[in-house]
Every structure is written in C-alpha cells, then in structure tokens.
Amino acid sequence: MTTELLYRDDAYRREVEATVLAAGPDGVLLDRTPFYAQAGGQPGDAGLLRWQAGETPILKAVKGPDDTVLHLPAEGAALPPVGATVTAALDWAPRHRHMRMHTALHLLCSLIPGAGVTGGQIGADRSRLDFDLAAPPTKEWLTERLNALIAEDHPVGERWISEEELDAEPGLVRTLSVQPPRGAGRIRLVRIGPEAAPVDLQPCGGTHVRSTAEIGRVEVTKLENKGKQNRRVYLVLQGE
Structure with a gap:
C-alpha cells in the first residue's frame, strides 16, 4: 500500500476525498x-x-511504512471504518505559514552560498537554519536582502531529476545532516527564480508558495554560535 501525496502537485489543495486503507491506534492510512x-x-x-458517521481531529501527519502517510488522531477520538470515504481537510493557516517559512529559508540559503546547512526547523512563528560557517553576515544585512528578494516576486517551481543527474551535480545538495531520499530513481528539485538563472535550486520534498511575494516581510531576529563552525540563524514572519 502507498499513499498518493497530493501536495507534491498542488500544495494549495486544502481538502480531498480519500479511502481509508487502515485505521488504528498508530494512525489512519488513506489512499491519498x-x-x-x-x-x-x-x-x-x-x-x-x-x-x-462522524469525524476525528488529526493532530499531525507522519511518515508510515512503505511510502505511506499516517494521520495521527486525537487521543480517544473515533476512527473511520476501513473502506470508508472520508474528506481529509487541512488546518490551513499553520500549513500556509509553513509554506511561506520554507520558501523564505531557501532564500536565506541563497544569501549564504557555499556554506553547508547542518540543521534546521520550520515553525509557524519562528524558523531557523544552522550553517557550517565561521562568520555569517549581520542579521540586518540578511533581513534587508531577504526582503529585497521577496519583493522581486520570483516564481517558485519544481522539476524532477534522476539520481544520476544529482550525483553529477553534488553542489545542489546544501544539507550536510540530511541527504535527499534515494531509491525511487528520481529527486525533486525546488527552484526559486527563472530556470535559466535561478535564485536558489536544491533538492526538497517540502511545500512552498507559488511566488516569493506571497511570503510577506520577514526579519532575521537572532544569530547564535552553536560551535566553532556552526552558526544558527533565526527568522520570523512579520504580520499575519
């Protein structure tokens, strides 16, 4: 059994009808x-x-076995019967903020070229990236340049390449701690800017906005030393 990941083709799809393949204390498995x-x-x-016959709140979606997604219900919530048709509806507000944040972090990567990313976390209110870097730019410079890139309203798109193509361009991978998943034969690239001259291009399986202007204004609020060569950069969205 596998789960069709609809967000890969349309990150703005807020709800869909799906069939229940399994349901239990470990989560609800849907076909899409x-x-x-x-x-x-x-x-x-x-x-x-x-x-x-009912409904159940989903607290979080996590990866299940064999390319599936498990929808974790609230404790004690009713479970849909196997084979039932359900409407799967997102809590859209935090999801959209995650999309804006994730795209903003890609722009942040573009402003610190050559430095590997050693860690990161996306949040609805605050996000961070850790860079293998001795001396990052100032938070004021980063804030100014990020907002300039956002205001330029660059399109955000994607394409797929083979694992062999990625091996031929190892510089596309910015993350040092996590490598793109392999085994499926292809890797998803997220591009910001035009294909001929992207602002940022790297493997990513997450969700993003359609254009940088949708991010809104951001602010780099803090830089932290997390080791001799590790610098943590915190980012927030300004406004709703």
Whole structure:
C-alpha cells in the first residue's frame, strides 16, 4: 500500500476525498492525502477527517511504512471504518505559514552560498537554519536582502531529476545532516527564480508558495554560535 501525496502537485489543495486503507491506534492510512508528513524540519500537517458517521481531529501527519502517510488522531477520538470515504481537510493557516517559512529559508540559503546547512526547523512563528560557517553576515544585512528578494516576486517551481543527474551535480545538495531520499530513481528539485538563472535550486520534498511575494516581510531576529563552525540563524514572519 502507498499513499498518493497530493501536495507534491498542488500544495494549495486544502481538502480531498480519500479511502481509508487502515485505521488504528498508530494512525489512519488513506489512499491519498493533502497532508504533509513531518520530514526535513517541516512539521506534519494537522486537520480533520470527516465521514458520513462522524469525524476525528488529526493532530499531525507522519511518515508510515512503505511510502505511506499516517494521520495521527486525537487521543480517544473515533476512527473511520476501513473502506470508508472520508474528506481529509487541512488546518490551513499553520500549513500556509509553513509554506511561506520554507520558501523564505531557501532564500536565506541563497544569501549564504557555499556554506553547508547542518540543521534546521520550520515553525509557524519562528524558523531557523544552522550553517557550517565561521562568520555569517549581520542579521540586518540578511533581513534587508531577504526582503529585497521577496519583493522581486520570483516564481517558485519544481522539476524532477534522476539520481544520476544529482550525483553529477553534488553542489545542489546544501544539507550536510540530511541527504535527499534515494531509491525511487528520481529527486525533486525546488527552484526559486527563472530556470535559466535561478535564485536558489536544491533538492526538497517540502511545500512552498507559488511566488516569493506571497511570503510577506520577514526579519532575521537572532544569530547564535552553536560551535566553532556552526552558526544558527533565526527568522520570523512579520504580520499575519
């Protein structure tokens, strides 16, 4: 059994009808879902499953075995019967903030070229990236340049390449602690800017906005030393 990951083709799809393949204390397994399963520093989506006889709140989506997504219900919540048709609906507000944050972090990467990313975490209110870097730019410079890139309204797109193509361009991978998943034969690239001259291009399985202007204004609020060669950069969204 596998789960069709609808967010890969349309990150703005807020709900969908799906069939229940399994349901138990470990979660609800659907044949298709708009829920992003927690991975790569991006939180799993929350939301609601509704069916003819009831509904259950979903606290978080996580990865299950064999390319599936498990929707974790609230404790004691009713579970839909296997085979039932459910409406899987996202809690959209935090998901959209995660999309804006994730795209902003890609822009942050573009401003610190050549430095590997050693860790990161996406949040609805605050996010961070850790860089293998001795001396980062100032938070004021980063804030100014990020907002300039956002205001330029660069398109955000994606394409797929083979694992062999990625091996031929190892510089596309910015993360040192987590490598793109292999075994499926292809790797998803997220691009900001035009194909011919991207602002940022790197492997990513997360969800993103369609253009940088949708991010809104951001601020780099803090830089921390987390070791001799590790610098943590904190980022917040300004406004709703």
